[in-house]
Amino acid sequence: MKTIQTQVLIVGAGPVGLTAAMDLASRGIDVVVAEIRRAGEPPNVKCNHVSARSMEVFRRLGIVREVREGGLPADFPNDCAYRTAVVGRELTRIPIPSRQDRYTATGGPDTDWPTPEPPHRINQIYLEPILFACAEAQRGVTILNRVQVDEFDQDDNGVVARARDLDADQDITITADYLIGCDGGRSAVRKLIGSRLSGTDVVQRVQSTYIHAPALKDLIAQKPAWMTMSLNPRRCGTTVSIDGRDNWLIHNHLAAEEVEFDSVDRDWALRTILGVDDRFQYEIISKEDWIGRRLVADRFRDRRAFICGDAAHLWIPYAGYGMNAGIADAVDLCWMLAGVITGWAAPALLDAYEAERQPITEQVSHFAMNHALAVMSQRRAVPAEVEIDGPVGDAARDRVGKAAYDLNVQQYCCAGLNFGYYYDRSPAISYDGETPPAYGMGYFTASTVPGARAPHVWLSDGRSLLDVIGPAYTLVRFDPAVDVTPLIDAAARQSVPLTLVDVDRAKAAYGFAESLLLVRPDSHIAWRGTTAAHEPDKLFDRLRGIVTQPEAMRRDDAVVA
Incomplete structure (x- = not known):
């Protein structure tokens, strides 16, 4: 049996766990990160947005340039467009600066942020490898890939975790002063500390399809956009440009009465959202059916073990704030842990973590859910007239576009969620x-x-x-x-x-x-x-x-x- 000793054990090497590791290491704390995936194994195509507060964290950690240079091409518009379909008529557009203009752009709803680091649009498949490389290169961080933590015990002196190297089929004992569970929505750490999720179990069902479709960009007559929302009476959905060229993520938002994922033909829904016919060719890279929820853990801590990120809260990803809230969890916890480990803070300081983060999590989860419900209601009310020619169609498109802009500009330019809490x-x-x-x-x-x-x-x-x-x-x-x-x-x-x-x-x-x-x-x-x-x-x-x-x-x- 292999034995490893460290000051903090982090379970999970997603963006939250990697940020926690770098934050602790920057304060002189030795960290071991246990991750079940292989090194370099890509994550699911999930979060597409890094908030200004998270970018401030990356600035402090000295990695903001690496993060900022990742993702979409530098000149690709980060706008949110609303159209009858991706290749259809445009209803409105929320202008968001491209990466090359992010620091200098003025005059739009997503400019003049009160921060040295405005937000950044980058998909998690690009963000996570950047964070992994930065964490792996940082002194004091050890990442163990293909290692699964099954259980742990704790006492007044520390934590003893029992893990397994899945490739070597070898047992590992990891001893640490503290443990942080950043192991996602199915968190084993959450279960081991006896924490339970509660809230709203189903807000919305979504079919997500990640496709390779090089021909799509040539069919779009309008200015490119990072995200395009399709609003028509047959099928509403969201299409995200992942690389600014050939790869796209399409979310098919199921209606409330569509309680079974397979009750909606995926190919039909995808083509309707895009606005293409059966002759259009695309390749599915991956697909996932998922449920948007509003769930918050009843406890974020058991003595020396803590949970952050999706392990502590799950909500529908409006405003891109699932991952970013998890990073805020990690930042709140890690400076306190470092203070206790290095001796200037008392162990009772750690009580502040749950006292601070749980109420904010509950509040932000309601912001996200309530906004999702409002957007769902708006989608259900799209009139057929948006797709017809003439004055009647023009009036309908103006009306739907204005309503979409007014409702959603707060989501994509969410200064309050960054700086108001x-x-x-x-x-x-x-x-x-x-x-x-x-x-x-x-x-x-x-x-x-x-x-x-x-x-x-x-x-x-x-x-x-x-x-x-x-x-x-x-x-x-x-x-x-x-x-x-x-x-x-x-x-x-x-x-x-x-x-x-x-x-x-x-x-x-x-x-x-x-x-x-x-x-x-x-x-x-x-x-x-x-x-x-x-x-x-x-x-x-x-x-x-x-x-x-x-x-x-x-x-x-x-x-x-």
Whole structure:
């Protein structure tokens, strides 16, 4: 029997698990990743979108250029088009900049993002190999392919996992301080920690077909688009350009009464969505029937074992936020784990992970489901007139196009889901009684309320404030006259890594009313004040997990009561 020892064992080498591995390794933590697939084995054609928040993570990890250069050709429009069929009449279009214009484009609904790293359209079949190569090359990360973790035990000292090398037919024992399950919707880790999914079991059924069809692009008269939604009274669907040339992913959205996948002829539905006849030739690369759900785990943790990503939540992939929410899980958890393992944080800090991520997961899952239901309702109401010539058809197309744009621009340009969400019940945030601004899928208001994301501002040296966030806490000072010695000394006494950053308030685009912000590694605000806290040791007791009971805060100087 082979024995491996590490600090953190991650089960699953998808985008969430690989990001978690790189995040931990960047903080000096040794990681072993166990993945059942072979090295280089491609994933399913799933997520097509990397959010701005995820791109910020990749920027911090130093791999954003590799990610940005992957996917569609640099000049290929990332637009979302709505047509009667892929080769039919265009109803409307949501303009989204191509990769080459992503940093410079202005004036559209998907430009002027308040971040140094706007979103990126790339299919998972291209993204995951990039992340795998970056993780494999990072010091401190060991990836074990074709290794299946079957069970594990844990006690006060660590975790002992029993795994099997599927190719060598060899048992492996992996000992670790902590374990993270990033093993997908059928997660074994979730089951082993006794966690259960609950919510809405069926939101929508979908037939997905990944095809090779080189002739399709020549049949499209309109400007190319990354994603095309077909709206007609016979069959609505979504077609995604995977490589900008020959390969396409087609989603056939079944109607509510179509409860059996094989009740709909796949070839007929595909041709109707595309708008082609029986003479059109295509090759099926892969196909999958799947159910969009809204399910959230009742617990994200059992002592030293945690779950992230699809292991913790499943919802219909509107706004592309399944994978991205999983990356947010990993980022939230990993800095806390690193703090505990390296000794500056107390084990109780880890209680904040579930307290923060589970409520947000529940909320975002409702955003996605409610939007899906609205889109399904819109599809059912497409009138036959959209396909006829003349004024009546023109009016119908204008009406359907406008409704599609108004409903869906918030999904594809989802600033609220990126920057608006906040943690309002964390034991590791020092609140001061103010509630962050409300947000929706497509809108938000920047805020400095504890629990919210720190607003992005450009510094005088051309870097973003997010670029200078330290490995633990960053003290951002907007008034150099404010004495921060008490906070610096308290952090030193408690061995908390603290980075001081001075920002010129007058040059910041956001109007900061506070003089001081304490920002966490995940860019959420932990505390704010006009002066240094009068009892800074009590503040850091909370921020590193020593004090976990509810608190009352005074707004003037944010002193722990």
